[in-house]
Amino acid sequence: MMNKTLVSIFLVLSLSSNRALQISESHLENKHPFFVTVTEMLFDSTESQLQVSCKIFTDDFEETLRKTSAGKIDLLDSNLKPKMDSLVADYFGKHLQVKVDNADLRLKYLGFEQEDDAIIYYLQIDDLKRIKKIEVTDDLLFEYKTLQTNLVHVTVGGIRKSARLNNPQAKTSFEF
Numbered sequence: 683m684m685n686k687t688l689v690s691i692f693l694v695l696s697l698s699s700n701r702a703l704q705i706s707e708s709h710l711e712n713k714h715p716f717f718v719t720v721t722e723m724l725f726d727s728t729e730s731q732l733q734v735s736c737k738i739f740t741d742d743f744e745e746t747l748r749k750t751s752a753g754k755i756d757l758l759d760s761n762l763k764p765k766m767d768s769l770v771a772d773y774f775g776k777h778l779q780v781k782v783d784n785a786d787l788r789l790k791y792l793g794f795e796q797e798d799d800a801i802i803y804y805l806q807i808d809d810l811k812r813i814k815k816i817e818v819t820d821d822l823l824f825e826y827k828t829l830q831t832n833l834v835h836v837t838v839g840g841i842r843k844s845a846r847l848n849n850p851q852a853k854t855s856f857e858f
Contacts, residue, residue, distance in 0.1 A: 821852035
């Protein structure tokens with residue numbers, strides 16, 4: 683009986699330490715232990731605009747773009763800015779869609795700014811008079827990591843609503 687108990691304890695400790703080693707090794711592959719984007723949408727009724735910002739870890743986004751694009755990918759290299767802007771605009775067009783009151787609308791890519799180990803991308807939709815219902819499809823970086831989570835925050839008329847999209851769930855909607 684004592685030997686079975688010791689063997690059981692040894693197996694549990696051995697499996698636990700192997701799992702801890704796997705987790706720490708996977709964290710070494712990346713600069714951060716989680717995979718998340720944050721998308722903020724603000725309806726500005728005085729400007730008739732839906733203003734959108736997306737915060738994405740730079741290394742994750744570059745790896746995602748490398749999977750779908752040929753050539754050098756470096757989002758922060760000023761010599762590559764026109765190429766990177768084109769790739770980013772195309773990527774957002776495919777992976778972040780917005781429908782307002784049942785109308786499909788195209789986000790216009792405006793640019794970005796670096797913030798620590800992430801980049802904040804700016805987009806907008808013009809000529810919106812009101813928003814009663816907004817539907818968002820956000821599968822940014824889903825092809826990169828199965829553990830990807832995308833947070834979506836929408837503010838209309840001072841009311842903020844949020845959703846968490848865990849890969850592969852990519853759609854959410856809000857009513858105001």
